[in-house]
Each structure stands twice: as C-alpha cells, then as structure tokens.
Amino acid sequence: MPDKMMPDHWGYVFAAYGFAAIAFGGYWRHLARRSRDLLSRRRGKEGGAA
Amino acid sequence: MTAYGRRAWIVLWKDLLTERRSKESLNALFFFSLLLLFLFQFALGPDRERLQAALPGLLWLGFVLAGLLGLGRVFIAERDNDCWEGLLLTPGDKSAIYLGKLLANFVLMTVVEVVLVGLFGVFYNVDLWGVLGPLAVVLFLGTVGLSAVGTLFAAMTAQVRARELLFPVLLLPVQVPVLLATVSATQIVLGGQPLAEAASWLKLLAGADVVYLVIGLLTFEFILDA
Amino acid sequence: MRTRALGWLAGLALLAGLAVAFGYAPREAAQGNVQRIMYLHVPSILTAYLAFGLVLLGSIGYLATRGKAWDRLAASAAELGVLFTGVTIVTGSIWGKPTWGTWWTWDARLTSTAVLFLVYTGYLLLRGMVDEPERRGRYAAVVGIVGAANIPIVHFSVKWWRALHQPSTILGPEPSPIAAPIATALLVNWVAFTLLFVYFLARRIEIARLDDGAVDA
Numbered sequence: 001m002p003d004k005m006m007p008d009h010w011g012y013v014f015a016a017y018g019f020a021a022i023a024f025g026g027y028w029r030h031l032a033r034r035s036r037d038l039l040s041r042r043r044g045k046e047g048g049a050a
Numbered sequence: 051m052t053a054y055g056r057r058a059w060i061v062l063w064k065d066l067l068t069e070r071r072s073k074e075s076l077n078a079l080f081f082f083s084l085l086l087l088f089l090f091q092f093a094l095g096p097d098r099e100r101l102q103a104a105l106p107g108l109l110w111l112g113f114v115l116a117g118l119l120g121l122g123r124v125f126i127a128e129r130d131n132d133c134w135e136g137l138l139l140t141p142g143d144k145s146a147i148y149l150g151k152l153l154a155n156f157v158l159m160t161v162v163e164v165v166l167v168g169l170f171g172v173f174y175n176v177d178l179w180g181v182l183g184p185l186a187v188v189l190f191l192g193t194v195g196l197s198a199v200g201t202l203f204a205a206m207t208a209q210v211r212a213r214e215l216l217f218p219v220l221l222l223p224v225q226v227p228v229l230l231a232t233v234s235a236t237q238i239v240l241g242g243q244p245l246a247e248a249a250s251w252l253k254l255l256a257g258a259d260v261v262y263l264v265i266g267l268l269t270f271e272f273i274l275d276a
Numbered sequence: 277m278r279t280r281a282l283g284w285l286a287g288l289a290l291l292a293g294l295a296v297a298f299g300y301a302p303r304e305a306a307q308g309n310v311q312r313i314m315y316l317h318v319p320s321i322l323t324a325y326l327a328f329g330l331v332l333l334g335s336i337g338y339l340a341t342r343g344k345a346w347d348r349l350a351a352s353a354a355e356l357g358v359l360f361t362g363v364t365i366v367t368g369s370i371w372g373k374p375t376w377g378t379w380w381t382w383d384a385r386l387t388s389t390a391v392l393f394l395v396y397t398g399y400l401l402l403r404g405m406v407d408e409p410e411r412r413g414r415y416a417a418v419v420g421i422v423g424a425a426n427i428p429i430v431h432f433s434v435k436w437w438r439a440l441h442q443p444s445t446i447l448g449p450e451p452s453p454i455a456a457p458i459a460t461a462l463l464v465n466w467v468a469f470t471l472l473f474v475y476f477l478a479r480r481i482e483i484a485r486l487d488d489g490a491v492d493a
Contacts, residue, residue: 223394227433
C-alpha cells in the first residue's frame with residue numbers, strides 16, 4: 001500500500017492557504033480603502049463646486 | 051543606399067565619431083572592466099580551478115554590468131547636449147534612429163567585450179586561441195540580444211527620473227534568457243567542445259534576438275514620440 | 277452594483293473551491309495531503325498568465341488607439357499578475373519544503389515564475405516613476421509587450437537550463453497521472469480564481485478611472 005509514502009504535513013497546507021487568504025484579503029482591503037478615498041474626495045470636490 | 055539605411059548609418063556614424071573623439075564611454079568602460087576583474091578575483095579567492103569553473107558566468111556578468119553602464123550613454127549624450135529635440139524632429143521612420151543607436155551600442159559593447167575577454171585570458175590563464183571562432187559566435191548573438199533590449203529601454207529611461215535605478219531593474223529580468231543561453235553556450239565552447247554541442251542554445255539566442263529586434267523596431271517610435 | 281454581485285459570486289466560488297479541495301478531493305496517493313496546496317498553486321499561476329495576456333492586450337490597444345481605457349486595463353492587470361505570481365511562488369515554496377526538503381529549488385517552473393514576477397514588478401516600478409500619464413502609458417506599453425514576448429523565451433531557456441544542470445528525477449515525486457476527482461477540484465478552484473481575478477480587475481480599473489478623472493479635473 002502506498003498509503004503512507006509521505007507524512008501529512010497539515011501545517012504546510014494551512015500555511016499555504018493562510019498565506020493566500022492574507023494576500024487576497026489584504027489586496028481586497030487595499031482596493032476597498034482606495035476606492036472609498038477616491039470616491040469621498042470626488043464627492044467633496046463636487047460638494048465644493050455646488 | 052535607401053533613405054532608411056542612410057538615416058540609420060548617419061546616427062551610427064555620428065555616435066561613433068563622437069565616441070572616437072571624446073572616448074568618454076570607452077575609457078571609463080575599460081577601466082570598469084579591469085576593476086571587475088580584480089573584484090571577481092577578490093570575491094572568489096585565489097583558487098584557480100574555482101575561478102575557471104566560474105569563468106563563463108563571470109564573463110557574462112562582466113558584459114551585463116558593463117552594458118548597464120554603457121548602453122544608456124548614447125541617449126544620455128543626446129539629452130545632455132540638448133539634441134533630443136533633433137531626434138524627435140528627424141523626418142521619416144523613427145526606427146531608423148533605433149537601428150543606428152543599436153549598431154552604435156553593438157560596436158561599443160563588442161569593443162569592451164573583446165578587451166574583457168583578452169584580460170580574462172591573461173589574468174585567469176585561459177587558452178582562448180583555440181576557441182576564438184566559436185566564442186565569437188556566442189558573443190555576437192548574446193551582444194545583439196543585450197543591445198537590442200538595452201537600447202530600447204535606455205531610450206525610455208533616459209527620460210525618467212531615477213534612471214540609473216530603473217534601467218537595470220527593467221533590463222536585468224528581461225535578459226535572464228540571454229544570460230542563461232550565453233553562459234551555457236560559453237561553458238560548452240570554453241570546454242573545448244564543438245559549437246554544434248551548443249546548437250540549441252544558439253538557436254534560442256538567435257530566436258530571442260529576432261524577437262527583441264522586431265519589437266524594438268516596431269515600438270521605438272512610441273518611446274521617442276512627443 | 278454589478279461588480280458587487282461579481283464579488284459575492286467570487287466569494288461563493290472560493291468557498292466552493294475550499295470545500296472541494298478539502299472535502300471532495302481525495303488524499304493524493306504519493307504526496308499525501310500536501311498536494312492540496314496545488315488547488316491554490318495551479319489556479320493562481322493560470323490566472324497570472326491570463327493577467328499578463330491582458331497586459332499585452334491593453335499595451336497593444338493603448339499604442340494603437342491611445343485610449344486611456346487600454347492603459348488602465350494594462351496597469352490593473354499587471355498589478356494583479358504580480359499579486360497572483362507572488363501567491364504562486366509562495367505557495368509553491370511552501371509545497372516544496374515538505375516535498376523536496378527545501379524552500380527553494382531552481383525548478384524550471386518556479387524559476388520562470390520568479391522571472392515573470394521580476395519583469396512585471398519592474399513594469400509597476402516604471403509606472404510609479406513616470407508622472408505624466410500619457411508618457412507613462414506609452415513607456416509601460418512597450419515594457420508590457422517586451423515582457424509578454426519574453427515569456428516563451430524565458431520558459432524554454434529555463435527549462436533547458438534545468439535539464440542541463442540537474443536530472444529532473446531528484447526533484448522528487450512528480451504528480452501521478454491526475455485522477456478525475458483531483459481534476460474536478462482543480463477545475464472548480466480555477467473557475468473560482470478566475471472569478472476573483474475578474475472581480476479584482478473590475479475594482480482596480482474603476483479605481484484607475486477615478487484616479488484619471490481626479491487628474492483631469
């Protein structure tokens with residue numbers, strides 16, 4: 001049986017998934033913050049013009 | 051001679067003449083190559099066998115570093131002498147300017163490389179006479195690739211702040227295939243094997259050269275524009 | 277609004293991908309559970325290639341038409357391409373530690389991915405250094421085209437270089453012929469990653485549009 005050719009190494013699996021979650025989550029938050037900033041700046045400008 | 055070829059020739063001739071009179075780039079590059087040779091020696095220690103094993107890599111590292119310093123000169127000179135406008139106003143196909151600058155860079159790099167190879171032969175006691183022909187083929191193909199992308203990116207970064215930082219950062223990763231191919235081919239050649247052993251590397255280099263040249267010719271006008 | 281719906285869809289698809297990767301796909305015979313990292317690694321490199329393809333498209337489009345939308349597409353796709361190659365490299369490295377016994381080997385695929393990462397990081401640095409939008413677009417487009425044309429050259433050179441210096445047998449267990457459930461799990465995760473990419477791209481382009489507008493005003 002080739003069942004136990006390699007031990008399980010769950011730690012590495014979770015590290016990989018954790019890293020991906022942090023990378024994508026971080027980028028998502030970065031995008032959200034930037035678009036919020038830009039939108040509020042634009043709104044502020046329009047408000048000033050009106 | 052067609053008008054296109056003439057324009058490229060004039061750019062090349064002008065650059066070579068300026069360089070011959072001022073010897074600005076060449077003098078500095080010769081000195082730089084000599085320095086590199088000493089630095090490699092100090093970094094690797096006096097063990098001759100180790101140095102010879104690392105020789106193909108060191109040689110091309112030297113060429114690439116000299117290229118990083120030298121390839122940008124042909125455009126920096128235009129900028130410093132307020133001749134950039136002149137380039138922009140040149141009538142006709144701008145890629146002729148690219149071709150001329152590329153050839154000027156190619157000549158400059160070839161001269162530096164020949165000197166550097168000679169110095170390596172003397173300092174590291176490598177017998178180069180027997181492999182001169184095959185080595186020239188590898189040098190030619192590698193230098194075309196290095197100059198083709200280098201000239202294109204040099205024209206771009208001449209106009210950008212932090213050029214001395216940006217030029218290597220853009221050029222080095224793109225040159226990885228050229229470096230891998232030339233170092234491997236040089237290793238084969240210096241090992242005394244026939245050039246046919248390196249045929250697949252040389253084909254890759256030739257293919258890469260063609261791709262870089264075509265892209266350079268097609269996109270140069272967008273860099274010079276405006 | 278449509279972007280938000282896309283975001284939810286991508287989120288759900290990612291959850292489904294997780295469920296399939298851990299619940300449905302079996303423990304791989306040779307590599308064990310470490311192989312489950314592949315459900316991240318493979319989709320993210322495929323997505324990165326999609327991104328670099330879009331950089332090429334946007335670059336050619338910008339040079340041909342000078343439409344700002346093309347430049348925004350290229351810039352946004354390049355940023356995402358770097359993000360996804362980064363994830364590819366790190367997950368590949370984490371997979372490599374238990375499999376090969378080292379965090380990094382100059383494996384052909386890892387190496388060429390790393391080279392791509394460097395090329396497109398240079399692209400982003402260039403964009404950061406040129407302030408004038410029109411010139412930035414032109415310069416970046418040229419680098420985008422050179423970078424994309426270089427991908428096959430990098431691929432072959434690195435592959436031959438590896439074959440030359442080390443026989444591939446020591447690279448450890450190659451994945452056995454892919455079993456159907458594993459292929460399904462890869463497919464589900466690939467779809468999820470593509471959705472995530474499209475969602476990110478839509479938001480990133482929207483930000484670039486707002487940025488351009490702010491400069492124009």
